Amino acid sequence: VGAGAAGSRFVCMVSDFFYPNMGGVESHVYQLSQCLIERGHKVLVVTHAYGHRKGVRYLTNGLKVYYLPLKVMYNQSTATTLFHSLPLLRDIFVRERVTVVHAHSSFSAMAHDALFHAKTMGLRTVFTDHSLFGFADVSSVLTNKLLTVSLCDTNHIICVSYTSKENTVLRAALDPRIVSVIPNAVDPTDFTPDPSKRVDGTITIVVVSRLVYRKGIDLLSGIIPELCQKYPELHFLVGGEGPKRIILEEVRERYQLHDRVRLLGALEHQDVRNVLVQGHIFLNTSLTEAFCMAIVEAASCGLQVVSTKVGGIPEVLPENLIILCEPSVKSLCDGLEKAIAQLRSGTLPSPETVHNKVKTFYTWRNVAERTEKVYDRVSNEVVLPMDERLDRLMSHCGPVTGYIFALFAVLNFLFLAFLRWMTPDSIIDVAIDATGPKGAWTKQCFGGKKGGVKEELPRS
Incomplete structure (x- = not known):
């Protein structure tokens, strides 16, 4: 699957934290998405449902948001069994012709799920870490182990400060060369x-x-x-x-x-x-x-x-x-x-x-330009085949955790194969592009007005 225009990407932002919830991660995802749309990329956001806000909505400039019906477990983060989200995410990735999956926040279970499924599907992956963690308490130990598994075969990682980079590299045992520092910004x-x-x-x-x-x-x-x-x-x-x-x-x-x-x-x-x-x-x-x-x-x-x-x-x-x-x-x-x-x-x-x-x-346009360079870099990288991915998990994540998640990766691959047999990619409808400077469909549907939230129009 290729990008629409020369140099453009089809980017899927994934996080449990997005509007109408308020916070730094939510603002970061929204502002970055808007600036990437201005630069000619197709961008969509995937998050979980917030109250009555479910299904597909459109925000400013045709930014498409999927509010998925997933159960919230704690602090606006979804519960995860790792496999239950694959059918929904796979359908979105195929329907939207996604080429780069960009996950946000160590606290987001949906972000980790999306990275895991995207790698199984052979998509490029980027992760932005917005938080600092310790190393001593039980919560930090478990989160850091999950992060090690999630990031060991992720194409590139972004941190919002040099202190955050040092913290993430130590927590997840990463090669510093695949970690970039791109700060937040303010309009x-x-x-x-x-x-x-x-x-x-x-x-x-x-x-x-x-x-x-x-x-x-x-x-x-x-x-x-x-x-x-x-x-x-x-x-x-x-x-x-x-x-x-x-x-x-x-x-x-x-x-x-x-x-x-x-x-x-x-x-x-x-x-x-x-x-x-x-x-x-x-x-x-x-x-x-x-x-x-x-x-x-x-x-x-x-x-x-x-x-x-x-x-x-x-x-x-x-x-x-x-x-x-x-x-x-x-x-x-x-x-x-x-x-x-x-x-x-x-x-x-x-x-x-x-x-x-x-x-x-700090400006969001500068953040978008630097993030775009990360996308360019990962787009030229080779996605690890399944055998190399299993070797990476087993060698990098420890003798117990590595083998457990290697088994999960195999089961995920088999589940994906079953879904492709049941519903081949070729029969999944391709979504109409509604973002970017050529979003004529957005103007046609919304009367050229920017702002506000719209329900997706039914397809004929």
């Missing part, structure tokens, strides 16, 4: 400063984060009462939802800070900028982070950033735009007090100056 037109939204006579610290342990909400619960007692003009604006919200509510209740600590709950992506521009300082308390797009969005809105010095965060912004702290209440309080002192003395650069600097650092 600067979506995150512009507006100092008029700030309340005079107050200093507002903004936190936009999922309220979970990994984001350091326990640290935030110690920072709020200490600084509010010291600075009467200080206010906190917290956007996000999660199980740790109750801790912040307890702190607010215990110290009677209802008028100074606002908990906004879950935010839609289009509302994040409206929250950021109300603040003077952005606080990030994460305990682990591969990149952290939130601090780039905040800096683009002109806020002074104070953040924990963990993971890939020190690589993201220059020293004059961020105050780095150790992940402790005392260190973060010291960093915030430094930012407050700079704010009071007027030594901080203007929001417009900061925005003009940040918008040159």
Whole structure:
């Protein structure tokens, strides 16, 4: 199966995490897909159903999204038996003439399933790792072993920071030469400063984060009462939802800070900028982070950033735009007090100056160009035949895990052969291309309008 136009690819993005769920992976997949469409590639997204959002939908520029009826197990990730998703994914890959399967996130079971099935079908595979993991606890050991199996015969791996690359190479025992670093990005037109939204006579610290342990909400619960007692003009604006919200509510209740600590709950992506521009300082308390797009969005809105010095965060912004702290209440309080002192003395650069600097650092078009080079590279590589793939699994993944997954690979191959016998590739309808600059069918069906979500039109 070849690409449509010269140099173009038929790319399938696969992840459990996509809109309407909100987060860094979701935004990354969407923005990257849009830029690849602009560059003439056909791109589709495969994820699981979210509530009533099932079947096939179309987003901006004809981006086609398959919401598959797969059972969610935990934290928006699907349950997996490895084989149950093969009939659906195989039908999509054939119908859409996919040439490159690009999976996202170590936490996504669907991403690992898609990589496994794509290799069985002889397709090129790319994986983007968005997270950092440890090596000691049971959860990390099991995840790292799964990652070793999943990536040992994947054509190329992308990490969002050099710290993330080092972590992934160690976790999955990879050859560093097949791992590239391509950072996340921010659309600067979506995150512009507006100092008029700030309340005079107050200093507002903004936190936009999922309220979970990994984001350091326990640290935030110690920072709020200490600084509010010291600075009467200080206010906190917290956007996000999660199980740790109750801790912040307890702190607010215990110290009677209802008028100074606002908990906004879950935010839609289009509302994040409206929250950021109300603040003077952005606080990030994460305990682990591969990149952290939130601090780039905040800096683009002109806020002074104070953040924990963990993971890939020190690589993201220059020293004059961020105050780095150790992940402790005392260190973060010291960093915030430094930012407050700079704010009071007027030594901080203007929001417009900061925005003009940040918008040159990371752009999605640059990310798309670099990702395109990865696709070009893997398209020239030979897909491992089954015997070599089995040898790779058994030699690379250990005497027990390697042989178990080699058996799974053989069973998967036999299941695929059975599906091809039952429903040959030749009788699966080829989908009409609705993306890219020549998406005339999109214009015909949608009246040339961009944006919004559409159901797939029935085929005649």
